[in-house]
Amino acid sequence: MASPQQHFEGSDSEMANDTAVRPQHTIDDVEIQEWLESLDSVLESSGPEVAAEILERLRAHATVNGIDLPFSANTPYANTIPARLQPLFPGDQELERRIKSLIRWNALAMVVRANRVEHNIGGHISTYASAATLYEVGFNHFFRGRTEQFEGDTVYFQGHAAPGIYARAFIEGRISAHQLENFRRELKPGGGLSSYPHPWLMADFWEFPTVSMGLSPLMAIYQARFNRYLEDRGLKPRTDAKVWAFLGDGETDEPESLGAITLASREKLDNLIFVVNCNLQRLDGPVRGNGQIIQELESAFRGAGWNVIKVLWGSEWDPILERDTEGLLVRRMGELVDGEYQKLVVSSGAYVREHFFGSDARLLQLVEPLPDEALRRLRLGGHDPRKVYAAYKAAVNHRGSPTVILARTIKGYGLGEAGEGKNVTHQQKKLNEDELREFRSRFGIPLSDEDCIELPFYRPPEDSEEIRYLRARRDALGGYVPQRKPRSQPIVAEHDELFKEFLEGSEGREVSTTMAFVVMLRKMLKDPEIGKLIVPIVPDEARTFGMESLFRTVGIYSSVGQRYEPVDVNTLLYYKEAKDGQILEEGITEAGSMASFIAAGSAYATHGINTIPFFIYYSMFGFQRIADFIWASADMRTRGFLLGGTAGRTTLAGEGLQHQDGNSHVLALPVPNLKAYDPAFAYEVAVIIQDGIRRMYKEGESIFYYLTVMNEPYAMPSMPGDVKEGILRGMYLFRKASNSRAKLRAQLFGSGAILNEALRAQEILETKYGVGADVWSVTSYKELYNDGMEAERWNRLHPSEGLRVPYVTECLADAPGVLVAATDYLKVLPSMVSKWMPRRLAALGTDGFGRSDGRAGLRDFFGVDSRFITLAALHELSMDGKIEKSVVDKAIKELGINPAKPNPITC
């Protein structure tokens, strides 16, 4: 932060030149003192508002007179809440300290013991050690549990602080010593504890996965916004429930962490509180050794319109600050860079005196009466419950904007030589005997020298003061936190009526699957049961998908309604924003949209409301861009539908390399509870969505869906008989060969828009080459793959029992001829199920970079059109010796295929 003086005088080297020509005017201390005193007297006589007004006027006056005041969004390096405005601490501080110490001990014991049993099993001591007070003040005074009457607060715990959260749950009697014993060894009999918050693994405990840094701040912002959305739409009562997000200062370097902070202030989310644990360190070393992370974050958040509360200095500093009438100490506090502070806070009192106060004789004088020991014990704000309480209280009472609390702490607090404030502390998980005894003594754990090195978990008796106090506090606050409690009412209707029309085809009208989906969505929005629960989410692509008609019918959500007359008000489909609008039009942020999807798709647990999100986006910018959010949503058991629009490498014409998606179905493979479909026809989309709603919202399955929808229009056929099961399981016979008695036979597999190419190939093969080809719609290679893997696994583990047959094998048991698959995605998709097919498979796909061109050109380039499918079938037949090679050669010419055409993978 440049001081005004630096700003006027430029850099040191410029100054050296300047001094020769310009007389230096040093600021007269007396003059400054007079200004300060008159401000103090205004403050005393007329209060802070008047003082602020005067300063504002002075600033304006200075500007008019040509004084170029540098812009700064910073306040001094001091506590935002001065001691005199601090509320009384309502708790029993001594008792809370004892409880906190026990939690510290158990957290440490858990990690150290786990690593004694299994070398390098990992775990973190230092993060929680620095954050213990931040959490304990929350647990004892702020975090409200979910009750029948009140929805409770929502807390995102910093992932690496998990040991402390477990240790508290142990003291609360919610987690057993056996579980603690098996921290990070979840596969042990009786279960263990997961390394970090994972709702997938601890579904009754953790609510939000936070350990991939940067995800939780963004998710918390959209969670807070979604809470408002639910209220504004009348889906839940308006409450003062808060969303708390605890994050690391290093974590704020992730672009996602600060990426949506202006949304929070724009939406005036005063239900949102960030607590940044500013221990000034990350994993390798200081976050900003040469700067000040707290000041940097303050200006970013203040600039974005947040309420910023800095909690830098503990109560021990208050009397010293009071004696400092000249503001020298605060100035000195702002001079040090974080690298210096990191050292200072773990140094001896003599060192602090010399290196911190020693910069100015007047500062030395301020602390003269204090012995070195007292200087060593000057605490930081984040370790002082009174300061933290004051900040939290101010945060929960603050109105009109979100709050961020920047709390200064020491990483590895209390670990002493074992790692306090050291650069290696993040990964410290072993303490020697002396270090353990020291920790034990420092925090007053009632264990003997011999006992403590065994690291027993320690829980005071049930009737101890500590346990009674802790239980009383949690009772008063509505129960334990965290707790995950899905509690929504299952949907009851079957919705056959709703989806029926889509099973009947478009009667020759050419529509795309996207258009069909939008019509479905419109119908779902009108449904008496699920209509209000549908949450359409779109990142500025509604027009791309033809969804603009929904603007008018259900409105775009805006917390302030519409304060302007839209430019297109006279048109039918005008841009209608409304307070009870249903669409979340997120603007150009796939990450933010995904965070909304997560909030809506997990509302069944967070709020007991079965909201059904449909997040539709440019398919290339889904998995490829925000896969880690998708992974987290899977962990969180989020329900809902992701729709990759404008999908298919060759189906999205013109857009070229960055847009054309031939990847997402491969990238969807790793997400275990995600169902991924590439439907070709409207009825397939309808069957998948209807069944998805049933499975997720009626049966309560922890799954979610990915569907690709395309913008290529074609006539939608009616459903050919009851193929629902096949659609859902991944494949079904769509159209049999009309010449099924032909000698030459083939099975063609197509998905999405490419299915039409297979159908055209079927015709060519029949009419020109006498081949009888059956055409299958493969709706999901992922389903086929998982099914095949499961059969294989079962067979391997149960060798004497009846063989299970993969569904692919079952489908193709009597299917004659050669096998050819064509997809708009990578060839690996069909290839991965080929081993369960009766014969060799020729797989055509779109591996390589896309191009800007029309569909026909693209399908020629990648070799996935009807001609290439025909060629592949003929080639396979020739390989089997069923036809002469010359027939294939001739076909290449007849089909107009250029054999010298480059391979898309290498060009």
Ligand SMILES: Cc1ncc(C[n+]2csc(CCOP(=O)(O)OP(=O)(O)O)c2C)c(N)n1
């Ligand atoms: C996306 C991501 N990248 C890297 C990591 C590995 N990692 C875990 S903790 C950590 C340092 C955390 O520092 P900070 O956010 O300051 O938290 P502290 O432990 O200091 O409170 C890193 C790099 C991660 N968990 N997530």
Ligand SMILES: [Mg+2]
């Ligand atoms: Mg840190």
